[in-house]
Amino acid sequence: MKYLFEPVNLTQLVKFLKNPQITDLLIGIEDLTPGFILKLSVAKVNQYLTRKNQGKISLKITRIFHETELETLEETLKSIKLENVKFIFYSDLAVYQILRAMGYANKLVYDAYTYTTNLLDCNLYSQFNRYITISNQISFDELNAILNQMSTPAIIYGFGKSIIFYSRRPLLKNYFLYRKQEYDEHAKNYYLQEEFRKGKHHLYEDLNGTYLYEENFYYLFSELTQLKMVDYAIIESVDLNSKTYDLVVDAYLNKRFAILEQAHLPLYKGMLLEKSILLKGDGLLDE
Numbered sequence: 001m002k003y004l005f006e007p008v009n010l011t012q013l014v015k016f017l018k019n020p021q022i023t024d025l026l027i028g029i030e031d032l033t034p035g036f037i038l039k040l041s042v043a044k045v046n047q048y049l050t051r052k053n054q055g056k057i058s059l060k061i062t063r064i065f066h067e068t069e070l071e072t073l074e075e076t077l078k079s080i081k082l083e084n085v086k087f088i089f090y091s092d093l094a095v096y097q098i099l100r101a102m103g104y105a106n107k108l109v110y111d112a113y114t115y116t117t118n119l120l121d122c123n124l125y126s127q128f129n130r131y132i133t134i135s136n137q138i139s140f141d142e143l144n145a146i147l148n149q150m151s152t153p154a155i156i157y158g159f160g161k162s163i164i165f166y167s168r169r170p171l172l173k174n175y176f177l178y179r180k181q182e183y184d185e186h187a188k189n190y191y192l193q194e195e196f197r198k199g200k201h202h203l204y205e206d207l208n209g210t211y212l213y214e215e216n217f218y219y220l221f222s223e224l225t226q227l228k229m230v231d232y233a234i235i236e237s238v239d240l241n242s243k244t245y246d247l248v249v250d251a252y253l254n255k256r257f258a259i260l261e262q263a264h265l266p267l268y269k270g271m272l273l274e275k276s277i278l279l280k281g282d283g284l285l286d287e
Contacts, residue, residue: 001230003158003252004058006237007038008245017053021253024086025057026234032061032076034208035163036188036238042079049081058087062111063208064168065092074098082107087130096129106130109155113137119146126152131231136162136218140269144227153231159219159248160236161202165212172205202239213238216266221257240265 004026007013016022028039037060040048049057059080065073073094082088082104089111090096099108110116110125113135125132134146136157147154172190176183191200192212199215217239224233235252237245244263251260260267 001224001227002232003249004155004232004234005249006235008237008240008242009038010040010044012242012245013038013048016249017048017056022249023056024232026060026089027057028060029076029080031207032063032073034063034166034206035211036161036202036204036213037236042076046079046081049084051084054084055086057085058089058109059085060089060111061095062089062091065094070094070098077102089133109133113157117142119149122146122154123149123151126150126154131155133157133234140220140223147227147229150229153229155232155234156220156227156230157218158221158224158233158235158252160217160234161213161238162218163211164201164214166209168209170205171210172203216268218269219260219267221252221260 002023004024005016005022006026007016013025013027016025026037027045028037029045030039030041033039045057045059061077077095077098082099082102085107087109088095088099088104088107089109090099091110091112096105096108096110099105105128108129110129110132113133114137115135116122116125116132117135117138122132122134131152131154133155134143134157138146143156147156173183173185185205188204190203190205192203193200201215202213204211204213220233224230233252235248237248240248244265247259247263248265251257251263
């Protein structure tokens with residue numbers, strides 16, 4: 001199993017590109033990628049999509065686009081050196097149609113983890129993509145059962161903070177307007193605390209909408225050796241500085257959980273130990 005790492009900043013991206021142990025990196029593109037991930041301009045992305053780095057960088061283009069944006073989207077995609085990209089993660093089927101017409105169907109990864117929660121959908125989408133990512137919102141038993149019946153290998157989430165709420169509306173900005181308080185649209189340090197719980201959830205907003213993240217870091221570690229039909233695990237960097245993420249990367253590359261513990265992060269298994277409510281029936285994976 002290989003890992004897809006998400007560098008926190010440009011300095012770390014350059015360092016990771018030089019590291020022979022790191023074979024796969026995942027970054028975003030400004031205006032095309034939602035949420036917390038390193039996002040670069042097309043010009044800057046092309047600067048690193050060289051023959052030397054060919055096959056090491058994958059792009060996350062997981063925005064949902066309006067019909068009026070599709071012409072501009074196609075122009076932007078055509079301006080990227082996609083011939084040097086490893087994989088292209090997407091959620092909007094319009095991205096699929098455009099990139100398929102451009103001849104890049106063999107690089108496409110369907111990444112919509114609220115949909116890929118059952119065997120039927122996973123196998124269906126895998127038929128016309130290079131890979132699909134399987135949801136991290138199901139239990140480990142359900143994840144394992146799906147993988148055991150997959151027709152082709154998949155990509156899973158190995159570490160990170162999951163988005164538990166998303167809205168395309170600028171909820172954070174509207175809140176501050178309603179309260180007549182100053183709002184810094186460039187700040188990334190807003191948190192939401194529930195009335196009767198101590199934990200804080202990171203509340204983040206960009207041009208694509210508002211995101212609410214889980215309080216703790218979801219992770220798979222020793223369980224990874226039990227899984228079949230997995231080619232890659234995504235190791236996300238949400239809410240981490242580069243020093244802490246270096247420890248996370250080191251832990252997974254060297255398979256040493258003690259290194260991950262040194263990061264002193266609030267780790268938890270999330271849905272892994274509980275039966276999911278997202279699947280219909282009594283755990284039947286193809287319903």
